[in-house]
Amino acid sequence: MVEFELDEAKGVVTLRPTTGQSLSDADITNLKGLIDGYLADHDALQGLVIVADYFPGWDSFNTFLSHLNLVRDHEKEIDKIAVVSDNGLLHVMPSIADHFVKAKIQNFAASDIARAQEWVATKDPRAGRFVVLDGYPDDVVALKAEGRITSADYEETLIPMAEAAIKAHSKVKLLYWCGEDFVGFSAGAAWDDARFGMANMSKFSKLAFVSDVGWLRESVKLFGPLIPGLVQVFGNDDINKATAWISND
Numbered sequence: 001m002v003e004f005e006l007d008e009a010k011g012v013v014t015l016r017p018t019t020g021q022s023l024s025d026a027d028i029t030n031l032k033g034l035i036d037g038y039l040a041d042h043d044a045l046q047g048l049v050i051v052a053d054y055f056p057g058w059d060s061f062n063t064f065l066s067h068l069n070l071v072r073d074h075e076k077e078i079d080k081i082a083v084v085s086d087n088g089l090l091h092v093m094p095s096i097a098d099h100f101v102k103a104k105i106q107n108f109a110a111s112d113i114a115r116a117q118e119w120v121a122t123k124d125p126r127a128g129r130f131v132v133l134d135g136y137p138d139d140v141v142a143l144k145a146e147g148r149i150t151s152a153d154y155e156e157t158l159i160p161m162a163e164a165a166i167k168a169h170s171k172v173k174l175l176y177w178c179g180e181d182f183v184g185f186s187a188g189a190a191w192d193d194a195r196f197g198m199a200n201m202s203k204f205s206k207l208a209f210v211s212d213v214g215w216l217r218e219s220v221k222l223f224g225p226l227i228p229g230l231v232q233v234f235g236n237d238d239i240n241k242a243t244a245w246i247s248n249d
Contacts, residue, residue, distance in 0.1 A: 002027040004034055010121040011038070011046035014113075022059040028066040035074055047080035047120035051113060054085075079123070082116035084108045104150070104186075128183070130157040133175065137247055141165050142175040151188030159196055171205040171229075175246045178211035179236055197227075205229045208246040212236045 001018040013034060017023065038045055058064040086109060108116040128147035136142045141162050145153075165172040185193070206229050209220045217233050224231035234242040 002031065004031060006034060006038065007117075007121070008038065010117075011042060011044070012049060012117055012121050013038075013045065013047075014049040014051060014117065016051045017054075019053060022057045023063055023067065024059050025063045025066055028063060028070055032070050035070075035077075039074075039077055044077045044079060045074075046123070047078060047082065049082045049084060049113070049116050049120055051084045051110075053110065079104065080120045081105045082108055082120045084110060084113050084116045086110045104148070128153050128186075128189075132157070132161065133177070136175070136243070137173075139165065139169045139171070140173045140175060140246055142177075142243075142246070144177040144179055146179070146181040148183040148186060149189045150186040151192050154189055154192040154196065159192070162196070162200065166200065166203045172203060173206040173208075173229075173246050174204055175208045175210065175242060177236075177239065177242075178209075178213055178216060180212075182211070182213065201226075202228050206246055207231045208234060208242040210234045210236060210239055210242045 001021050002023065003016040003018070005014040005016075006012075007014070013031075015031070035045060058067065081104070083105065085107075106116075106119065108119075128145070128149040130149070130153050131144040131146060133142035133144055141158075143158060143161070162172070162174070204227070207220075207224075207227060209217070209231070210233075211217055212235050220231065220233050224233075232242070232245055234245075
């Protein structure tokens with residue numbers, strides 16, 4: 001059994017599983033009804049706060065499937081998830097879940113419920129996104145990363161754009177700019193970046209990486225020799241040089 005508490009003004013749902021009991025199909029149905037009822041009058045739910053001393057699990061495989069369907073159907077409408085617990089397993093789960101859900105996930109100690117609720121209720125003005133840069137040849141994919149880039153940003157912007165360019169041209173070029181507004185990558189985004197790069201390595205004739213972030217610059221230089229195409233690293237002040245280099249044959 002799970003207790004639910006909805007703060008309508010802030011758009012925050014707090015969940016508390018009953019100690020010693022697994023999640024039931026009724027729990028998932030009740031949570032779905034609560035979320036759907038709120039979304040009927042609002043564009044999105046600001047977030048969930050999960051308060052648990054243990055991982056409750058599911059009482060049946062059907063309940064597990066219902067839980068997955070709930071996450072799949074609502075992942076784009078929930079901005080943040082706070083896990084409030086001192087349980088070691090629950091501290092690991094957010095880093096795993098980050099590969100599969102769009103929401104930003106963060107751990108909090110059991111004594112920090114109020115802080116977790118405040119974090120979830122606060123809209124993040126630096127949510128990540130890829131900005132498509134105009135004025136480049138058709139065979140150039142040019143993007144600027146802003147805020148904290150997540151797996152959803154890759155799936156919704158970079159990957160479809162790159163795949164369309166690859167379909168239209170035998171070889172494409174990529175300008176990837178992590179400028180002053182860039183904050184970082186989620187674990188899921190880092191995995192998507194590596195997976196996409198490995199799958200399409202031979203399709204890129206040029207890569208221009210633009211950033212002043214030291215560890216990113218060094219990483220690109222380290223792995224650059226493994227990429228069949230030409231790789232060049234530029235600083236933020238050299239964006240015009242990067243544009244000229246990536247645009248030329």
